[in-house]
Amino acid sequence: MKVNEVAKIAGVSVRTLHHYDKIGLLSPTKTESGYRDYSSSDLDVLQQILFFRELDFSLNDIKKIIKNPSFDKNEALENHKKMLLQRRSKIDIMLENIDMTIKHNKGEIKMNEKDKFKGFDFKEGNKYEEEAKKRWGSKSVEENKEKIKGRENEIGEEMNNIYFSLASIRHLSPESDEAQSEIKKWYDFLNKFGSYSLDAFEGLGQMYVDDERFKNNIDKFGDGLAVFMKDAMKVYSQKNK
Structure with a gap:
């Protein structure tokens, strides 16, 4: 089946299938003309992916799970x-x-x-x-801790730089290309040290506003930054599902 057919019967977008291919999550064979050609086995894998997504797994975790040789x-x-x-x-x-x-x-x-x-x-x-x-899964909590060990200052600096960059454009629409580009950096940063699905990312943004501790800390970088990040994170999550 071609990508448009698969998108139609599975209820996902062609863009989503292209993304799964790009990250090596679901890569069908290619015809001589370069078109994606999905087999019945590929559709079985897609079904598994969508079940995991329905249960709020991140794409990173899904890939680790279904690519594991012991996966049943x-x-x-x-x-x-x-x-x-x-x-x-x-x-x-x-x-x-x-x-x-x-x-x-x-x-x-x-x-x-x-x-x-x-x-x-x-x-x-x-x-x-x-x-x-x-x-x-192929990555334990201890392995993630090992990633951070000895790099606390470097990580803290990277985090602050993202906050400052977001604060500098908080006057823009959360849907703008600039805002979405910067909030993607935040999403990628968080997923270096944890596993955030798009739904979890959106929920985290809401917590930035609902929890006064988060809100006050984030707004130290600029008044209204927490609300701006919440809105931008929601847009990013919805656009990339």
Whole structure:
């Protein structure tokens, strides 16, 4: 199948498929004319990629996992199913919470304070992601710590330079080419030492505004920088999905 056909049946953009090829995540064979030619096996890999993306894995982590010789696609599918069932259960509880809250607000029922927070659980994180990284990932937390060791000053300087660059253009639209170019540097910087999916990157930007500690520290580089970064990070995330 050609790239346009694959994009249509998988519900992703041609640009996304080109990007997957560029980073070596999904590279189909090429015809003599240079066109991408996707096999049934390639589509199986794409399905796995999209399952992992649905569960908020970064592209870097997905690549490490599916390229690992010990990767078992059927085992992965079973784990995808388990995680999605857990997510569905959580969504059902939250939908019930919403219905109850609406009735509470209308005076039809009385909710206690604990019931208002049914379905919210931020303590456990993504257990499946941690399990998958341990099972198939090629990079441990200790290896990331080793990257940083002895380079704290260099890393701090690089981080501050990005902040200063962003502060200097915070008067521009977050959608501008300049803003998106600079915020990409921030995304790339963060992923040198961790694993941020585009959704996580967008969520981090929101935290820069919601958490006063982050907001105050970032705004030291320029008033309004936290809000500007939040908006630019959201645009970057949405454009590159």
